[in-house]
Amino acid sequence: MRKIQMVDLQGQYEFIKDRVNNSINEVLETATFINGPEVREFQKELEGYLDVKHVIPCANGTDALQIAMMGLDLQPGDEVITADFTFAATVEVIALLQLTPVLVDVDENNFNIDIEAVKKAITPKTKAIVPVHLFGQCANMDAIMEIAREHNLYVIEDNAQGIGASYTFADGTKKKSGTIGHVAATSFFPSKNLGCYGDGGAIFTNDDDLAHTIRGIVNHGMYERYHHDVVGVNSRLDSIQAAVLRAKLPLLDLYNNKRRDAARKYNTAFRETEHVKIPQMANGCESICDQCDCHVFHQYTLRITNGKRDALAQHLVEKGIPFGIYYPIPLHKQKAYTDTRYKEENFKVTNTLVQEVISLPMHTELDDEQINYITNTIKNFLS
Numbered sequence: 001m002r003k004i005q006m007v008d009l010q011g012q013y014e015f016i017k018d019r020v021n022n023s024i025n026e027v028l029e030t031a032t033f034i035n036g037p038e039v040r041e042f043q044k045e046l047e048g049y050l051d052v053k054h055v056i057p058c059a060n061g062t063d064a065l066q067i068a069m070m071g072l073d074l075q076p077g078d079e080v081i082t083a084d085f086t087f088a089a090t091v092e093v094i095a096l097l098q099l100t101p102v103l104v105d106v107d108e109n110n111f112n113i114d115i116e117a118v119k120k121a122i123t124p125k126t127k128a129i130v131p132v133h134l135f136g137q138c139a140n141m142d143a144i145m146e147i148a149r150e151h152n153l154y155v156i157e158d159n160a161q162g163i164g165a166s167y168t169f170a171d172g173t174k175k176k177s178g179t180i181g182h183v184a185a186t187s188f189f190p191s192k193n194l195g196c197y198g199d200g201g202a203i204f205t206n207d208d209d210l211a212h213t214i215r216g217i218v219n220h221g222m223y224e225r226y227h228h229d230v231v232g233v234n235s236r237l238d239s240i241q242a243a244v245l246r247a248k249l250p251l252l253d254l255y256n257n258k259r260r261d262a263a264r265k266y267n268t269a270f271r272e273t274e275h276v277k278i279p280q281m282a283n284g285c286e287s288i289c290d291q292c293d294c295h296v297f298h299q300y301t302l303r304i305t306n307g308k309r310d311a312l313a314q315h316l317v318e319k320g321i322p323f324g325i326y327y328p329i330p331l332h333k334q335k336a337y338t339d340t341r342y343k344e345e346n347f348k349v350t351n352t353l354v355q356e357v358i359s360l361p362m363h364t365e366l367d368d369e370q371i372n373y374i375t376n377t378i379k380n381f382l383s
């Protein structure tokens with residue numbers, strides 16, 4: 001059996017070596033390292049794939065979130081509601097811009113922001129909601145967009161884990177994740193579903209004016225060379241990263257299908273296992289069907305409900321199986337983001353999830369032998 005990796009980027013590279021190398025070589029030959037044609041081409045191709053009017057590439061996903069918030073002209077003291085159970089980047093940029101993060105609990109079935117908790121958190125100061133499409137599945141965007149309309153709030157989608165996923169609205173229409181709110185941010189960190197070979201990110205929006213504002217912000221607030229109209233940042237996707245992404249974008253659906261195949265096999269293995277909760281499909285889906293693209297399994301995350309998560313993790317180390325604990329501490333308990341207004345009883349779900357979750361190896365190169373070894377090891381341990 002091949003050694004199991006949490007994310008197998010080397011194995012993936014073997015299959016796309018020629019494509020990627022040619023693409024990178026082109027940049028080297030033409031020495032167009034910054035703002036080269038590759039960046040513009042990638043931007044256009046991603047706009048086409050997502051069916052969104054504007055993709056604005058930038059240096060990483062964290063920048064993308066920050067720039068999206070700068071573009072909306074949020075002001076110090078404005079409250080921004082986001083999930084307590086996510087990677088810290090989301091809340092970090094809110095705090096960095098001197099906005100007030102308002103963390104709320106998540107839904108125990110799908111790990112995404114809890115709609116009732118969002119409603120309860122709204123005050124006259126609330127200006128935006130940041131749903132995170134955690135582990136590759138959209139938050140309940142019907143409800144979030146409805147709340148936003150009602151209270152005149154912006155919706156900023158954190159799509160770092162959800163690229164390629166679709167969301168089906170209650171009326172049957174479908175949109176790609178990251179094209180539903182006013183603006184979205186994504187990351188091309190190597191281990192993301194569409195990853196480059198360094199850092200990268202992008203902002204998406206269908207709003208022409210906002211896109212114009214953001215294009216200036218990513219480039220030192222310049223709309224005309226050496227005229228700085230707003231305070232901006234320097235945040236670029238470099239041409240070599242764009243070249244890698246151009247080589248990989250045509251494979252994104254195939255890659256996401258492979259992830260779903262692996263998730264389906266994990267689900268089949270664990271469906272009847274005591275003390276294990278398999279990830280639930282949200283937004284009306286019963287299971288991972290063949291046509292279903294509503295979950296792209298950035299992570300495949302189990303809940304171990306008998307208190308033995310850490311013992312299992314130790315066992316996996318001994319058996320040579322990598323895993324991840326995403327996330328081990330709720331954001332409201334992180335030193336940087338504590339707030340005396342938070343009450344523990346409002347974070348029942350995240351406080352439980354941090355003790356129960358474990359993410360299994362998930363990537364495009366997992367084979368049946370590896371999956372069987374992983375599932376049998378876990379089932380034997382828990383029985």
Ligand SMILES: *Cc1c(COP(=O)(O)O)cnc(C)c1O
Binds near residue numbers: 089090160188189200
């Ligand atoms: C990865 C990630 C980010 C940050 O992306 P970087 O490119 O690493 O800055 C933000 N939010 C979520 C949910 C992520 O998973």
